[in-house]
Amino acid sequence: LAKTTQPISMDSYEGQEVNITCSHNNIATNDYITWYQQFPSQGPRFIIQGYKTKVTNEVASLFIPADRKSSTLSLPRVSLSDTAVYYCLVGAGGFKTIFGAGTRLFVKA
Amino acid sequence: DADVTQTPRNRITKTGKRIMLECSQTKGHDRMYWYRQDPGLGLRLIYYSFDVKDINKGEISDGYSVSRQAQAKFSLSLESAIPNQTALYFCATSDRTSGRAGELFFGEGSRLTVL
Numbered sequence: 001l002a003k004t005t006q007p008i009s010m011d012s013y014e015g016q017e018v019n020i021t022c023s024h025n026n027i028a029t030n031d032y033i034t035w036y037q038q039f040p041s042q043g044p045r046f047i048i049q050g051y052k053t054k055v056t057n058e059v060a061s062l063f064i065p066a067d068r069k070s071s072t073l074s075l076p077r078v079s080l081s082d083t084a085v086y087y088c089l090v091g092a093g094g095f096k097t098i099f100g101a102g103t104r105l106f107v108k109a
Numbered sequence: 110d111a112d113v114t115q116t117p118r119n120r121i122t123k124t125g126k127r128i129m130l131e132c133s134q135t136k137g138h139d140r141m142y143w144y145r146q147d148p149g150l151g152l153r154l155i156y157y158s159f160d161v162k163d164i165n166k167g168e169i170s171d172g173y174s175v176s177r178q179a180q181a182k183f184s185l186s187l188e189s190a191i192p193n194q195t196a197l198y199f200c201a202t203s204d205r206t207s208g209r210a211g212e213l214f215f216g217e218g219s220r221l222t223v224l
Contacts, residue, residue: 043113098154
């Protein structure tokens with residue numbers, strides 16, 4: 001199971017774009033890259049998933065280079081409500097999903 | 110109403126007591142999971158079940174047991190609780206037919222304190 005490395009914490013200000021990069025050097029051919037968001041005392045919530053290149057949805061974009069050894073979650077114009085822990089996961093999903101410590105994002109006014 | 114419901118949401122108990130955390134889901138998913146989260150750490154998988162007749166140990170199953178009473182219900186038991194089992198417990202579900210590979214849907218958590 002691929003291990004991921006991401007920054008422990010990041011600070012930002014409202015209205016800025018935030019990019020959180022995750023390293024996953026041992027990603028396997030069948031692995032997807034998935035990001036979850038967790039607010040205090042709540043369960044994680046799926047944000048976005050990708051396999052290669054770029055994926056965009058209504059809340060975020062996910063950039064994956066050709067070698068797939070890293071990925072970047074991009075949150076456009078963050079607000080205070082985006083303060084949360086963001087987890088990068090690599091795997092086939094379900095029981096193979098391993099959550100690391102995540103990145104704590106603090107958005108300041 | 111929440112799609113994945115956990116009860117109780119908070120529980121304080123004493124060392125040696127038997128505790129059961131219950132999870133029910135209305136999503137119709139076949140797969141259910143129990144995770145544990147400790148402060149500042151990610152989630153660790155305790156047990157998972159692919160259907161009623163299939164139960165599997167996760168990363169940290171020692172000291173825990175589970176029961177899949179029905180497709181929609183998955184219970185976690187601590188036969189004899191100890192203080193280092195104080196944690197936030199999450200139930201999750203997933204659907205093997207989902208277009209998103211293994212997307213997990215989480216309950217709101219059960220905070221357990223063992224004194």
